[in-house]
Amino acid sequence: MEFGYYLVLGAWDLEFKRMIMQKYTIGIDLGGTNTKIALVSAGGRILERREFLTKAYRNKNALINAIAVSINQLKKKGAQAAGIGMPGFVDSKNGIVHNLTNIAGWKGVALKKELEKKTGIKIYVDNDVNLMTLAEAKYGAAKNASSVFCITLGTGVGGGIVIDGKAYRGNTQSAGEIGHVSIDANGPRCNCGRHGCVEAYVGNSAVIKRARRLLRHFVPRNDGLDKMTPELITELAKKRNRAAIAVWKETAEYLGRGLVMVINVFDPAVIVIGGGMAGAGAFLFKPLRDYVKKNALSVPAKKVKILKAKLGNDAGVIGAAELARI
C-alpha cells in the first residue's frame, strides 16, 4: 500500500513541476529580414511577441546581444528555456551554427553556449525549416500525424521531417533537403551547381521566369511582367487567365516529381506545403494532388494528405518554443 502511495505521489509531483516549469517557453525565429521573438504557451499559443529588423544590428554580436536582452525580459514572465531557429546549416546537438544562407559572418558560432551565458536559461538551436515542420506537426496542418514531410516554397526550397512528434534530422542534420534533388539530369543549372534540382524548377525565380514566358502574350510588358511575383500570378489565375493557371499547373507537376520521391521513399501521412507560393491555393494544390495520385505508388499516394501550412509566419517561433519544451 505504502509503495503504491509513494509512487503515485512521486509521479504527480513530477508532472506538477513539469507543468509549472514548462508552462511558457520562448521561441525565436531569426530570418534574413526580420527576427521574431515570442513567449509561447504549452498549447502552442503566442502570448507576447517582439520583432525587429535583423539588419538593424551591425554584426552578429550585436544581434546576439539584442536577442539575449529580449530573452531576459521574457524570462521574467516564467519561461525557463528558449529555442531558436536559424536559416541555414546548424548542428542542433551542440547548438552550433555552421553557416547561414543569406546572412554573412555566421561560420562556426557556438550560439547555444553564448546565449546560455548571457541569459542563464537553457537554449536549443535548430534549422528554421525543421522548426516550422515541428510546429505544423504539433499544432498546425499536420496535427497528430505520425509522419510529416514539410516543404517551404520561396527563394529556396527547404524541407523538414517529423516522425512521431519528433524532428528527424538524419545523420548529418541534412534530412529533408528536397530542394536539391535532381528530377532531370539534363535539366537547367541550379544555384548549387547541379542540374535539374527541384529548386531550379519551383523556386521563386524559376516560377517567375515561367510566368514571363507563358504570360508574355497576355500581359503588356509594362503591366506586370517586369514586376512579376507569385502573388500576381495567382491574382491573374483568379481572373481565369489561362496562362497564369498554366504557370501553376506546370510548377505543380515539377514539384510533384519531387513529392513522388518523398512519398515512395518516406511514405508520410501528411505533406505540408508552406512559404509564399502556397498562397496559390487550389491553382497549385489541385494539379499537384492529381500528379501525385497518378505517379506515386498507389497505396501511399491514396492515403497521403497534401495540405497547406496553417501557422503562416508564426510557425517559426511556435516550433522554436516547442523545441525548448523537452
Added chain:
Amino acid sequence: MEFGYYLVLGAWDLEFKRMIMQKYTIGIDLGGTNTKIALVSAGGRILERREFLTKAYRNKNALINAIAVSINQLKKKGAQAAGIGMPGFVDSKNGIVHNLTNIAGWKGVALKKELEKKTGIKIYVDNDVNLMTLAEAKYGAAKNASSVFCITLGTGVGGGIVIDGKAYRGNTQSAGEIGHVSIDANGPRCNCGRHGCVEAYVGNSAVIKRARRLLRHFVPRNDGLDKMTPELITELAKKRNRAAIAVWKETAEYLGRGLVMVINVFDPAVIVIGGGMAGAGAFLFKPLRDYVKKNALSVPAKKVKILKAKLGNDAGVIGAAELARI
C-alpha cells in the same frame, strides 16, 4: 528504503524473465523459391535451420501448415515467439498479408492469427526487405548505425529503413520503395506502368539487356550472351573486359541517381546494398560511391557509408527472429 528495494527487485525480476524468455526466437523467410526457418539466439546467431521448396506445397494452406509444424518443433527448444518475412505487401501491425509479388493466392490472409492459433506462440509478420534491413542494421553491415537505408538488387529493387534500431515503415507500410521512383520521366517503361523507374534501369533484366548491348562485340553469341547473368558480367569484368566494366559503371550511375534522392531527403548514416548484384563488388561500388560524392549534397554525401550487405541469405531469418524479440 523498502521502496527502493522493491523497485530494484521488480526491475531485476523483469529483466531476468526477459532474458530467459527471449533467449531464442524463430525467424521465417518465405520466398518465391525457398522457405527458410531458423532458431536464432538473442545475439543474432542461427542455432538450427530448416529449408524447403515453397512450391512443394500445393497451396497457401498446406504451406502455412508446414510452417506451423516447424514452429511447433522449434518451440520445444525454448522459443516463445516467431517472426515471418513475406515477399510482398503486408500490414505488419495486424499481421495481414495483402498480396505477394510472385506467389499467387495470398490476398488478405490473416497470417498472424492463423499461425498463432496453430502454434500457440506470438507471431509477427513483416515485409522481407524490412526484415533484411533490420538484420543488417542490428548485426550486419550497418551494425549500430543510427539511420540505415537498405536496398536489394535483384529481379525487383526493394528498400527498407531502420531508424534508431527500429523499422520505419511509413504511413501505409510502403516506406523505402526506391525501386519505383522515377529518375527520368522520359525513361523506359517499367513493369509497374510508369516511366524511368530505378528498377527499369538497375533491375536484373535491365542490367542483362545493358550487358547484351555493350558486350555484343566482345562475346560470341553462343558464348554467354543468351545466358547472360550478373555473375557472368562480374566474371568478365574481373578479366578486365572493358564492356563488362562499363555495364557495372552505367548501372552504378543509374542506381546513384536513386541514392542521391535517398541521401538528400533521408540523410542516412549507412546505405546497405544487398541482393545478387551486390556480388559485383568494387565494379559496382566504386563508380557508385564516386557518383554519389559528386551529385548528392556535400555534407551528407561525405559522411554516408555505402556498404555491401553482410548477412547474405541469412538476413531474412535473422531479421524475422529479431522482429519477434520485442
